[in-house]
């Protein structure tokens with residue numbers, strides 16, 4: 001029990017002319033109330049009311065001193081959530097359960113006069129489990145209600161750090177590689193194949209054996225547990241292994257087996273008896289190149305004489321010709337090998353792969369170098385098979401790719417349907433930051449939310465909120481941009497595994513990462529625009545909402561056709577103005593909900 005409760009009680013009680021025993025802090029400390037987080041889990045719907053058997057402690061103890069109000073005979077019902085005159089709404093004792101009906105998550109909900117008597121602590125009364133008894137005389141019906149509220153000393157986050165940006169595409173790609181250790185089967189997606197000649201037959205295979213792969217490769221696939229090809233593999237592999245070889249531009253969600261598809265192709269195209277590079281595979285970063293190398297090593301583990309060379313930062317400077325059959329590299333270093341040191345003979349290249357092709361050929365990415373590499377190889381080896389793979393492509397990138405890569409077959413997995421219709425959006429108005437904090441804590445205390453993500457502006461505010469919520473007994477963890485990619489992946493893996501229910505984060509988590517089970521997204525801070533220097537962008541002195549980021553953030557829920565809820569916390573007239581702009585920008589309904597009434601949220605869920 002923190003001193004803040006006492007201070008709050010102290011102030012409130014003094015206002016009301018109550019006398020405070022000298023030793024109140026010690027008394028409260030000695031109660032030894034633990035803030036458990038054992039909320040009942042949810043089955044079926046997204047939101048569930050927090051209920052707890054009578055006699056045990058309901059998490060957390062907001063608005064309560066651990067005392068209970070009783071009318072009539074003394075009853076020890078433990079530290080009920082509506083204790084000490086705080087409004088129980090239509091709280092009821094049902095069958096030995098305290099149901100927090102209508103408790104709300106507002107900062108100062110209206111008390112129910114039937115329950116909200118002035119609190120007269122009886123410190124000598126026998127203690128119950130996790131609480132203590134208070135002998136309270138019923139309030140006359142017309143006495144104005146008394147409210148006690150918990151006021152956190154520090155209920156506003158620190159201001160001293162800068163906002164976090166969304167992850168760069170290459171960073172997202174690496175994070176996804178760590179996350180997708182298992183294949184994602186895309187049972188509902190359809191494959192959209194655009195061919196130069198639509199009358200030419202399209203082959204699809206049901207097993208790897210149908211592809212007549214090399215025996216060593218089949219053995220490795222068995223070893224790796226690859227029983228059936230994925231959608232992208234069953235579509236792309238027959239095209240890729242066809243004679244004469246075809247160029248391919250392919251897109252499929254992260255984790256659907258793209259890497260395996262082009263690695264299998266490279267392994268099938270190389271002649272192990274030849275000791276020079278025959279396949280080049282480009283990735284945007286050193287880490288991604290290493291990841292690719294691991295896949296090649298695994299799939300080629302039974303191919304004796306197979307050698308891989310990494311053309312990445314830190315590779316020793318040399319002019320010696322390479323003898324390895326497969327070169328995996330980043331664009332700059334690979335270009336150096338092709339031009340400056342001429343360690344690779346471009347005329348002998350049979351396959352060129354661009355992984356994370358959207359980054360490799362976008363204007364903001366490595367477009368220039370990738371184009372030079374492609375042109376050098378294509379001129380020296382006109383029959384080279386070029387393959388571009390990516391999880392996402394912007395339309396300008398696809399246009400550029402189709403111009404760059406001649407006669408390419410384009411394989412796109414049908415885009416996941418726009419998730420927005422599945423997401424119910426609402427907002428909650430709070431007077432200020434302190435009220436906002438109180439409202440979010442009350443929300444999590446009143447409802448059981450299966451899995452949710454809370455977005456804050458900055459790392460410091462995310463950490464601050466997480467620490468405070470942890471202290472209140474909530475299962476939360478933080479993900480921010482200063483964490484190593486592997487650490488971010490570990491946090492997401494634990495979140496996916498249900499080890500904690502609330503992920504508090506920043507814009508780093510706003511796009512590119514799918515966690516299917518996120519049912520609620522909370523914008524604790526609305527996303528705002530920043531200028532090139534990273535300062536808040538103001539037009540006519542006014543902050544501007546970042547609608548694109550808003551869309552990406554709320555898109556973390558409602559994935560794969562599931563239902564989701566987005567709740568925006570508004571803590572100032574400025575934030576209210578911004579939510580209006582967001583509403584108009586998307587022509588969407590963002591319904592205001594009453595912070596004092598959880599039924600509103602459940603109505604939203606049902607609507």
Ligand SMILES: Nc1ncnc2c1ncn2[C@@H]1O[C@H](COP(=O)(O)OP(=O)(O)OP(=O)(O)O)[C@@H](O)[C@H]1O
Nearest residue numbers: 176181182183226228230254255256257258259260
């Ligand atoms: N046919 C398959 N059967 C079983 N597992 C597979 C199959 N294909 C790929 N996998 C496994 O699924 C995981 C994801 O595959 P892969 O890395 O090829 O996907 P990706 O689409 O390239 O993902 P990213 O876009 O993140 O690079 C890997 O662990 C891979 O070993």
